[in-house]
Every structure is written in structure tokens, then in C-alpha cells.
Amino acid sequence: MSEFTDRLREHPENRFAAPLHQIDINKVANQLSAEPLQGKRLHRQETLYKHASATIALFLFEKDAYLPEHLAEGVVSVQVLQGKLRMNVDGQANELSAGQILVLAPGVKHDVRALEPSRMLLTVCLQAK
Secondary structure, eight states: OOOOSSOSSOOHHHHTOSSOOOOOHHHHHHHHHHSOOOTTOOEEEEEEEEETTEEEEEEEEOTTOEEEEEOOSEEEEEEEEESEEEEEETTEEEEEETTOEEEEOTTOOEEEEESSSEEEEEEEEEOOO
8 A cells, every 4th residue: 555645634543653642623723624635525633543443523514515324333422513514313303502512322324514614523333244
């Protein structure tokens, strides 16, 4: 596997090696906001932490940004930090505003749409196979 030379951030292997991580979400969000949008996507994202089965990621959505239906083989927690999102979960629409959290059991199909510019903190804990 070849190493990318146009990487925007430090390689995850190095970023997540320390035993302690203190993360300033607003600082990361401001840095993400300065990055160009890639292709037709209307969102930016950065993995804040990843170890074993746990991942924490920050998403910044432009209005009408959309993540198509998908699922994770683990518990998913979505916390809206800013803005408003609509998540369709197994066909049921859920509107989430800043300060609200939605927790999904493993294997639950869902999508995400930003109703306005939004920030979302995603935590996924995959099940052991």
C-alpha cells in the first residue's frame, strides 16, 4: 500500500498513538471549515479518535448535505452540537437540534440530512466479531 503525499492531516497511526487526547472541538471545526469541500460532498469530517472498536468523528454539514442510508455493526451515537439534522431511522423521521443525542442499536439503517449548517459528533462502538 502506498503512502499518500497530499494528506491534509497527520496519519491516524501517529495521531492516535498517545494514551491521552484532549480535543478542542471548536478549534477542529474551525480548521475543518477552512478546508475545501471534496467533489460534490457538502460536508467535511475528521476522525478525532480511533482505537480498537471505538471511533469518534466530527462532521460539519452545509445546508442540505446528505449522508445516504447506511448502518454500522455497533452502537451509534449522534450528538448535534450546532444546527439541525433530520435522521431517517428505519423509515421514521427524527429531527435533532443542538444539544440533542440520538443513540442507535447495532445494525439500524439510517441516513442524515442537514436542515441548516450543522455540526455533529459521531461515536461508533463496533461489536466484536
